[in-house]
Amino acid sequence: MPAQRVADILAAAGVPSAPSDELLGAVVRLEASRVADALAALLAEGFDFFLDLFGTDTGEAIELTYHVRALAALDDVFLKVVVPYDGEAPSVWRSYPAVLHAEREAAELLGVSFPGHPNPKRLLTTEGCDPFLRKSVAVRSAEEVRLPRE
Amino acid sequence: MSDEPVTGVQSILPEGTQPTPMLPKGLKRVPSGVDQLATEHLILNVGPQHPSTHGVLHMLVELDGEEVIAAEADIGFLHRGIEKLAESRRYHQMGTILDRADYVSGFHTETAFALATEKLAEIEVPRKASWIRSLVMELNRCASHYVWLGPVGMDAGAMAPFLYLMREREMILDVLEAISGSRMMFNYVRPGGVVRDLPAGIDAPLRAWLAIADKYLGETEDLLGGNEIFRARMKGVGVIAPETALAFGMSGACLRSSGIDFDLRKARPYCAYGEIDFDVPLGTVGDAFDRYKVRVEEIHQSVRIVRQLLDGMPEGEHTSKVAKALRPPAGEVYAAVESPRGELGIHLISDGGPTPYRLRLRSPAYYNLGVADELLAGGLIADMIVSLGSLDIVLGEIDR
């Protein structure tokens, strides 16, 4: 499905968006605050299969990617929203309960929040762990953690 | 990024709210009322060191007697930050960590990554490489299903099938070792093809396995699916309706056992699957027994696929020329394979550098496990163990 069609669906639901067809597939960029409405509209249009939510640190902000698929037509759509560091995007679990774990993971690993999540606890890491998928958190190299060689 | 150090659970909570205590969502903590006695509910920690959580899963369950009232999966005990580590690995080195994500079917993760990289860098893959990939992936699928089928029998109390299936799994792992050099941490599939051609004489041990695979699996089917006790344990337990399966993003055999016909090997053929003849087994009810049946039939189908791949293995190069220090152009791709657990996707973002800018592993078991909280409530402890086992979770892949 071309990205423009997806944008039309979203426009009909009153969500403005910027479509583009990329190597990835149909990508639609929109305001973070409207993502719940957008996904509800897509679910109503037959995008019944939620694949993934993950965040990327672009260096200036966190870019969240929602990947949904219309299973019957095998159409993939990638919704991208940008939230500032420590910003927030509404939880979309009412449309896709599959996102429950993924939102918790994105929250702890990238330091964003998802208001409306019913169970906003840490998922993978323990208290005090940095949101290490941000680029500012460096992986310690093997040399750093290794015991000194004699 | 803000200068404030982000610490603790507060970082993911809205301003001013307190973290909720670690208790299941539907927690009641009230007299049960079932028998008018003031019985208190029991909070039970199942795992992370429990024989039936198939790894280091921690299930927090609330019990009324033996009945599960609410359950919550707690994961992360095996979290190694693979997605972060991937940002500092070059493309040809990635196999070493991706093998360790889904440690029972490493070839699938490796291939998904190779497919993503090839899409991004526009690398042609020789036909033989695709066939070899399909071959090792199907073998790996069988090995993975064996090591699911055995433990799920153990969950139901049958020890014999587990050890019988180990016999067949050993035969496969020996073959995989002869092909790749390692039994589970293969590091064999690379962008552009595979590291080495199939070794000479691999035909014999493979045919030896093919000759007995269906027969021995039939014995296991008699021991498990043919057994009345096992059927009574599995039938009607852990029923997942098709809508629920879709809503929770389940894929693979869990989705198909609910009656939804979706298999990436058919839907978007990759590697050699477009040229291979096989069926996709479907369930009807979506209970644990359907998941058992679907997976067993998948092994039979994999045996069929391996036979075809072996008969029709093309001649030619096993890899195309790919620069060691691969620098794919900046861009973003998604590639997925049908792993034994479902759709295993690699979402790769490159900035043109020698290492990925961001690598996201879309783990099927991670999403399949999401349904657990809904699924387990209402059953007995024994049902919980069987339902959880029937999901085929691999914690390495869930926690990454």
Next chain:
Amino acid sequence: MSLFLAILLRFVGLVALLLVNGVVLIYMLRKVLARLHLRIGPNRTGPWGLLQTTADVAKLLTKEDLRATPTDRLLFNTAPYLVFVPAFMAYIPIALSPVLVAAHLDTGPLFVFAVLSMVPLGVVMAGWASNSKWSLIGGMRAAGLQIAYEVPLLLSALGPVMIAGSLDPLRIVAAQSGTWLGFIPRWFVLPQIVAFFIYAIASQAETQQTPFDMSEAESELICGFSNEYGGMRFGFLYLAEFSNMFIASAVGTLLFFGGWQLPWVATPLWLAPIVFIVKVYIGIYFMMWARGSLPRFRMDQLLGFAWKVLIPVSLVWVVLSGVVIRLVSR
């Protein structure tokens, strides 16, 4: 011989029988399960691993006696004995031969079932006193299971007793001597085939073997009621389980398979105990075979099976065989 010496001798004999049985059975279980599962089993300690269980017993005996602080001290410490002592007592009326018996009781099988019904008490006690949720659930399960399966167990023993017209093990065995039609041994298993199957199922449940190993369903409750036990206390719980296996098989041999008698020929007195032990061990092999072949029931299915299937069937069978015995004996 003084009375004291006689009692002491019998006591020592029983203890020896029980301990040797325990050691041999544990070794046998390991080997049989291993063979059923394509493995070798213990093969390092001693020739063919024969000394493995001896080594394990030595380990258990020398282990530190640990008890978690929040356990109920008195109950926690006594529970293993409450499980072990009935298992020990059940050996008393088991007649290895017409003369080799600790105490000749007129109501032998009844006594065995009576003392064994004390075991659930100890199991619940162990489960509760451990102050562990797993143990508690395991203990409750074990109690429910043993109470449910005691009824069909007793009822199934009624058939042979009715044919023999006595509860005395010697007379039950004596009633099974000789042959029908010259070649079929007069064992009660043939006329009482239904009772035998009920006995086999119920005794498998009573001894907590798969498919009835509810209380220590390791994939669910890890180790059940014995979770918190270690050292020799665990050893006692474990030993009691194996000794119950022997008891179940021995009583079955007495009731259904002609005890110490060989079919067709008169059994010399010196051979009788050997014949008996061999028969018992064949029975135990079948119990282990079932353990290695079957999955486990769910608790509710298990209880439903006992109350809805086994008990009605055994009741009907008791009435039926009573009527037939009355008609035949007239």
Next chain:
Amino acid sequence: MIEGTGWLKGFVITFRNMLRGPITVRYPEHKLTLPERSRWAVQQRLNDDGSPRCTACLICVKECPDDVLYIETSAAEGGGKHIDRYVYEIGACMMCGLCVEACPFSAIEMSHEYELATRHGGDLVRVLLQDVDAASPRRERKGEADA
């Protein structure tokens, strides 16, 4: 629940498998033969005369994801490089084989040495080469084109 005969069939199958005999390999007495490609501890490949093929080019050190290889070099007396120590930390090695793939001189290889358990932590750090002159890369390249 016991309406069928499936459970009886189970008895037959386990008995049949019992007759098939154990599949266990009695390990220290009997050992499996490893496939030729099996990857275990890294070892040096030496020339026929016992001199190292290693040129101390450090490619393997850079390639190793776990950083288990470590080479200390100094200038040799007759020019070229002198290998003081070639250290291999087997305890941290995951036997991925990337170093062997990367070595342009085929100076290291994956051995079939899999009995790596040891009582002493010190055994997990091995010195593969000590105090030898490194091979000259130029000469090797000519002789070993596309090796």
